[in-house]
Amino acid sequence: MAVNNRKVPLRKCAATGQMFPKKDMIRIVRTKEGEISVDLTGKKSGRGTYVSKSEAAVEKAQSTRAIESQLGSAVPEQVYADLLHAIRREAIK
Numbered sequence: 001m002a003v004n005n006r007k008v009p010l011r012k013c014a015a016t017g018q019m020f021p022k023k024d025m026i027r028i029v030r031t032k033e034g035e036i037s038v039d040l041t042g043k044k045s046g047r048g049t050y051v052s053k054s055e056a057a058v059e060k061a062q063s064t065r066a067i068e069s070q071l072g073s074a075v076p077e078q079v080y081a082d083l084l085h086a087i088r089r090e091a092i093k
Contacts, residue, residue, distance in 0.1 A: 011050040014070045015061035018052065025050040026086060028079060030071040038082040047071055051083060053090060058083045 009022040027039040031046040039048065049070035051057050061067050062080050 013052040013057055014049045014066040015051055015057040015064065020050075020052050022050075025052055026083060028067055028071070028075075028083070030073055034073060036071060036073060036075050036079055038079060038086060040086060053087050055084060055087055058087065 010019045011022050011025050012019055013025065014028075022042070027042045027044075027048045027050055028036065029039040029044045029046040029048045030036045031044070037044075049067055051061050051067070058080060065075075067075050067079075
């Protein structure tokens with residue numbers, strides 16, 4: 001029986017403050033040009049923050065402006081719509 005000693009990378013949800021494995025989170029990134037977008041790959045360059053993959057967390061992040069304070073920039077409504085779409089699409093799988 002093999003023992004897996006690899007550390008699981010954890011990230012803090014901007015909305016709830018809870019720690020989750022990175023693979024259970026969605027990254028939102030602000031590029032150097034100031035564009036804010038959902039980063040499903042987790043590899044885009046720029047300032048990033050994470051939200052857990054739940055509609056409640058996205059709604060809380062939107063109402064408390066948690067992502068805006070993390071990224072230091074206004075977040076377009078389309079980013080929240082993209083987050084909800086990604087969560088719903090994954091729930092179907």
